[in-house]
Amino acid sequence: MASVAELKAAIDVALQQIGDGQTAVQAAGEKLAEAQQTLAGALEGSGHETVEAAQASLTQASQELEECLAATLVAVEQAQLYVASL
Amino acid sequence: MSIIEDIGAQVRAVADELPLAQLAVALEKFGQATERLRWVRQESANPMGAPELSAATEHAETAGYALRVAQEQLSAYLAAIGLAADGAPAPKADERQPRHDAPREVAPPAPGAGPEQGVDPTARRWWAVRVAELTGGREGPSDEPDEQVGDSRELLRRVVTGVRSGDRDRLHRELRRAHADVGLGLAAVAPPLLRDLAGELLGHPPRADDLGRLRRELDGRVRDLLPGLPPPVLDALLTRVCRMPPPRRAEDQEQPHAADPAVTAGVVTGVLLDRLGRDLPADAVEREPSRGAHG
Numbered sequence: 466m467a468s469v470a471e472l473k474a475a476i477d478v479a480l481q482q483i484g485d486g487q488t489a490v491q492a493a494g495e496k497l498a499e500a501q502q503t504l505a506g507a508l509e510g511s512g513h514e515t516v517e518a519a520q521a522s523l524t525q526a527s528q529e530l531e532e533c534l535a536a537t538l539v540a541v542e543q544a545q546l547y548v549a550s551l
Numbered sequence: 552m553s554i555i556e557d558i559g560a561q562v563r564a565v566a567d568e569l570p571l572a573q574l575a576v577a578l579e580k581f582g583q584a585t586e587r588l589r590w591v592r593q594e595s596a597n598p599m600g601a602p603e604l605s606a607a608t609e610h611a612e613t614a615g616y617a618l619r620v621a622q623e624q625l626s627a628y629l630a631a632i633g634l635a636a637d638g639a640p641a642p643k644a645d646e647r648q649p650r651h652d653a654p655r656e657v658a659p660p661a662p663g664a665g666p667e668q669g670v671d672p673t674a675r676r677w678w679a680v681r682v683a684e685l686t687g688g689r690e691g692p693s694d695e696p697d698e699q700v701g702d703s704r705e706l707l708r709r710v711v712t713g714v715r716s717g718d719r720d721r722l723h724r725e726l727r728r729a730h731a732d733v734g735l736g737l738a739a740v741a742p743p744l745l746r747d748l749a750g751e752l753l754g755h756p757p758r759a760d761d762l763g764r765l766r767r768e769l770d771g772r773v774r775d776l777l778p779g780l781p782p783p784v785l786d787a788l789l790t791r792v793c794r795m796p797p798p799r800r801a802e803d804q805e806q807p808h809a810a811d812p813a814v815t816a817g818v819v820t821g822v823l824l825d826r827l828g829r830d831l832p833a834d835a836v837e838r839e840p841s842r843g844a845h846g
Contacts, residue, residue: 467594476599479587483604486580490611493570493577497618500565504625507561515631518702518732519624523569525739526617533577533610536603543600544588550597 469551476548480541487537494530497523559634566625569618574611581608602758605794609742612791616738619809620703623732678731681810686723687778700729703736707817710737711831714821719776722821726814734813741816742791748823749792757793765789772822777814784811788819 467475501523508516581604588601682688700706706729713722726734749757749765757765766789773785824831 467591472591472594475587475591479584479591482580482584482587486577486584486607486611489573489577489580493573493614496568496570496573500569503561504565507558507565513628513631514701515624515628515732518736519621519628522617522621522624522736522739526614526621529610529614529617533607533614536607536610537581540600540603540607543598543603547595547597547599 473548473551476544480544483537483541483544487534490530490533490537494527494534497527497530501527555632555634559629559632562625562629566622569622571615571618574615574618577611578608578615581611602794609791609794613739613742616735616742616812620732620736620739623735627730627732678729678734678810679727681808682723682726682729682734682814685777685779685811685814686719686726688720688723688727700725700733703733703740706733707737707740707820708831710817711821711824714776714818715825715830722776722818726817731810734810736813737817738813741813741820742788744820745788745792745816745823746794748820748827751827752823759793759795762789762793762795765792768826769819769822772825773815773818776818776822780811780815784815785819788812788815 501520504516504520504523585601585604585608588599588604591599592601700709706725709725710722713719713725716722746757749761752768753761753764766786769789770785773780820831
C-alpha cells in the first residue's frame with residue numbers, strides 16, 4: 466500500500482503533466498487562431514463551399530480546444546482538493 | 552507568381568502549419584497524467600479529476616480530427632481552383648501524379664475516356680478502397696463519387712438510414728461513394744452524438760464500468776456491417792464514449808487507417824439509433840456538436 470507521501474508525489478507529477486498539456490493546448494489554440502486569421506484574409510469573399518467547410522472545421526477545432534482547457538482546469542481543481550484532503 | 556498562386560501558397564501554408572504537433576504533445580502529456588492518476592486511484596475511490604481529464608483528452612482528440620478534416624478540405628479547395636496541394640499550378644494531364652483522392656469539384660472523366668496513364672486508380676480513390684476493405688465489399692467502377700452528398704452530416708444521415716434499413720449493400724454503397732473529405736468528416740460530426748445515444752441505451756452517462764457492456768451490445772452488429780474493421784478501432788471509439796483514456800497500442804500494432812475511426816463512428820451511431828428504435832433527430836444533423844462534459 467502506498468504512503469500518503471507517495472500519493473502526493475504522484476499527483477504532483479500528474480498535475481505537472483496536465484500543466485504541460487495545457488501549455489501545448491494553449492499554443493495550439495494560438496496557432497489555430499493565426500491560421501484562421503490568415504485564411505480569412507486570403508480567402509475573403511470566396512464563398513466557396515469547401516472553404517466554408519474548412520473554416521467551420523477550424524472553428525470546431527477551436528471550440529474543442531477551449532472545452533479541453535476548461536475540462537483540464539476542473540481536473541486540476543479536483544486533484545488539488547484531493548491532495549488537500551490527504 | 553500569379554494572384555491565384557499566391558493565394559494557393561497561403562492556403563497551403565495554413566494547412567501545413569495547423570497545430571497537430573502541439574495537440575500530439577498535449578495528448579501525450581494528458582495520457583501520462585491519466586496513467587499517474589490511475590495508479591493513485593488504486594488507493595482511493597476519489598476520482599480526483601480523472602473523469603474531467605478523460606473529457607479533456609476527448610476534446611483534444613476531436614480537435615485533432617477537425618484539423619485533419621480541415622486539411623483535406625483545403626486540399627480539395629486548392630485542387631478546385633486548379634492548384635496542386637503544394638500551391639503550384641496543377642500538372643497537365645499527361646504528367647499527372649497519383650493523387651490523394653479526387654476532390655469534389657473536379658469533374659469525373661468523360662465517358663469512354665481511358666484510364667490515366669501511370670495512375671493507380673486505388674491511389675485516386677483511397678477512401679473507397681478502404682471502405683471496401685472494411686465492409687468486405689468490392690470497390691468497382693460503378694462507385695463514382697456521389698455529388699449530392701456535400702457534407703458529412705448528410706452522409707451521416709444516409710449511413711444511419713442504411714443501418715436502420717438493414718440493407719448492408721446500401722450502407723456500403725453510401726460509404727464507398729462518399730468523397731474522402733466528406734467521409735473523414737464523420738469523425739467530427741458523429742462522436743458528439745455517440746455519448747448521448749450510449750447514455751440512453753445504458754440509462755446513465757457512460758462510464759468506465761460500462762465499456763464491457765457497450766462492447767457486448769454493439770460489437771456483433773458492427774462486426775456484421777464492417778467485417779474488415781480491426782478490433783482496436785471499435786475499442787478506441789468506445790473508450791472515448793466512456794470517457795476513458797485511449798487503449799494502449801501494442802508495439803507491433805499499426806496506426807489505424809485514417810478512414811477507420813470515421814466509418815466506425817458513423818456506423819456505431821446508426822447501430823445505436825437502431826437499438827433505441829429511433830431515427831437521427833432532424834436537428835442532430837444540423838446542430839453544432841454538443842459541448843461540455845457529460846458525467
